[in-house]
Amino acid sequence: xxxxxxxxxxxxxxxxxxxxxxxxxxxxxxxxxxxxxxxxxxxxxxxxxxxxxxxxxxxxxxxxxxxxxxxxxxxxxxxxxxxxxxxxxxxxxxxxxxxxxxxxxxxxxxxxxxxxxxxxxxxxxxxxxxxxxxxxxxxxxxxxxxxxxxxxxxxxxxxxxxxxxxxxxxxxxxxxxxxxxxxxxxxxxxxxxxxxxxxxxxxxxxxxxxxxxxxxxxxxxxxxxxxxxxxxxxxxxxxxxxxxxxxxxxxxxxxxxxxxxxxxxxxxxxxxxxxxxxxxxxxxxxxxxxxxxxxxxxxxxxxxxxxxxxxxxxxxxxxxxxxxxxxxxxxxxxxxxxxxxxxxxxxxxxxxxxxxxxxxxxxxxxxxxxxxxxxxxxxxxxxxxxxxxxxxxxxxxxxxxxxxxxxxxxxxx
Numbered sequence: 001x002x003x004x005x006x007x008x009x010x011x012x013x014x015x016x017x018x019x020x021x022x023x024x025x026x027x028x029x030x031x032x033x034x035x036x037x038x039x040x041x042x043x044x045x046x047x048x049x050x051x052x053x054x055x056x057x058x059x060x061x062x063x064x065x066x067x068x069x070x071x072x073x074x075x076x077x078x079x080x081x082x083x084x085x086x087x088x089x090x091x092x093x094x095x096x097x098x099x100x101x102x103x104x105x106x107x108x109x110x111x112x113x114x115x116x117x118x119x120x121x122x123x124x125x126x127x128x129x130x131x132x133x134x135x136x137x138x139x140x141x142x143x144x145x146x147x148x149x150x151x152x153x154x155x156x157x158x159x160x161x162x163x164x165x166x167x168x169x170x171x172x173x174x175x176x177x178x179x180x181x182x183x184x185x186x187x188x189x190x191x192x193x194x195x196x197x198x199x200x201x202x203x204x205x206x207x208x209x210x211x212x213x214x215x216x217x218x219x220x221x222x223x224x225x226x227x228x229x230x231x232x233x234x235x236x237x238x239x240x241x242x243x244x245x246x247x248x249x250x251x252x253x254x255x256x257x258x259x260x261x262x263x264x265x266x267x268x269x270x271x272x273x274x275x276x277x278x279x280x281x282x283x284x285x286x287x288x289x290x291x292x293x294x295x296x297x298x299x300x301x302x303x304x305x306x307x308x309x310x311x312x313x314x315x316x317x318x319x320x321x322x323x324x325x326x327x328x329x330x331x332x333x334x335x336x337x338x339x340x341x342x343x344x345x346x347x348x349x350x351x352x353x354x355x356x357x358x359x360x361x362x363x364x365x366x367x368x369x370x371x372x373x374x375x376x377x378x379x380x381x382x383x384x385x386x387x388x389x390x391x392x393x394x395x396x397x398x399x400x401x402x403x404x405x406x407x408x409x410x411x412x413x
Contacts, residue, residue: 002169006180010146011041013176013184016049018142018244019096023050026095030057034148035100042098055095057086061107061150065275068111068119076118079126088129090139094239097134097141104150105335108275113304116274120308124376131376135353136360137235140243145172145338154335175248175327175339192244195232198412199252202230202320205400207392209260210318212345214388216266220285222318222347223260225371227357230254238360248327250342253319255352258373259288261315268344269382272335276301281381288314288373290349306349311375316352321345323386323406337380344384345403350377 015021027046031039036058043054067075090097108116124131133139152164159167173179177187212220233249236242262285270279278298283290290313295302306313321344322328328343352372354360359367368374390403401409 010178011045014144015045018247019140020242021046021051021096024052027051027054028090028095029098031100032102033058033060035146038146061104068115076115077122079122084126087127091130091133094139099143101143101145101338102148105154105272117304137237140241144247192234199230199232208395209393211391214385218266220263220265223257225257228254229355248342250321250325251319253317255355255372256315256318257371258314261285261288267381268385269340271381278302308377311373312350312377314373316350316373317348319346341380344382346380346382348378348380350375
């Protein structure tokens with residue numbers, strides 16, 4: 001049940017733990033206008049702990065759709081100077097960034113995909129500093145969600161708006177460990193300790209490759225670069241400020257070798273990307289590159305997503321998420337990648353996180369020289385199933401089970 005106490009506990013979790021906002025630090029909140037009440041609670045919490053200033057970046061599904069359908073062509077090839085400065089300057093300053101992710105999963109249905117791709121390319125060039133610093137933890141950032149009616153009704157079709165909203169609130173609170181009893185921070189500390197323990201075990205093994213198989217037809221080998229490291233959802237900025245990039249987070253992830261992915265991989269859940277639902281899709285991959293992409297629903301949108309730039313057709317992340325997790329156990333399709341990616345193992349095409357020893361301090365050129373992918377996009381899609389098997393091969397050829405029947409093997413439990 002939604003209560004003011006739960007809302008405030010959620011806002012407190014995001015500001016104090018997710019972002020760990022420091023005294024005097026600026027906080028940028030990006031939020032749908034429909035989420036204004038919760039955004040204000042987050043701002044109130046930030047000011048209560050000494051935040052220097054809260055700056056809002058409002059957006060709206062209806063206006064976004066109007067723009068992509070009716071704006072003049074030139075709009076999709078440019079980014080206004082004020083917007084460039086807004087994101088890049090705050091990132092360079094080290095401001096904290098909270099993104100409240102809530103949108104209609106099919107808000108851009110019917111929009112010409114080339115308009116979306118052109119806009120992404122323009123933003124990728126104009127917001128280069130913001131994107132670079134976000135990927136290498138140059139500033140604290142956190143993505144979280146609250147319900148809006150159009151999203152809730154997609155997740156719970158056939159329910160009234162009020163009932164759908166209540167159910168989605170309950171599902172989100174379970175996913176982020178909010179009970180309304182003030183113990184969320186305590187629960188997150190225990191959860192992060194578990195993730196840390198697993199990353200330590202994986203890092204000690206120094207795998208050369210991972211082999212994914214399941215009954216859907218996935219048969220994929222993923223080579224890992226020399227010096228790769230596994231990371232969890234909590235991170236530390238270059239200046240030493242701890243933060244959690246996604247709330248919720250259940251994943252442990254690393255970056256694959258750009259040219260070392262081969263085989264076939266099937267998505268286990270629909271993907272919501274750029275206002276479109278892509279479902280029942282798979283990729284054929286050779287030497288890291290996606291050479292075939294097929295979908296029963298949204299294939300045009302899928303082809304657009306992997307053609308944003310050259311790096312969009314290569315992979316940038318492999319993430320391990322147990323099938324037995326607080327999100328997966330709800331047996332609910334959220335139609336929101338923030339939640340769905342934390343219900344199953346996933347892989348991302350596009351930009352790689354700098355998951356290398358000393359990677360945060362490396363330039364783009366140095367990361368590429370170490371075998372990591374470079375792109376202006378990063379899209380997670382889910383591959384985990386109840387029967388997923390992942391076998392790791394060490395540098396000396398030893399094969400070690402990492403996942404058995406969708407969950408971590410006993411050695412990592």
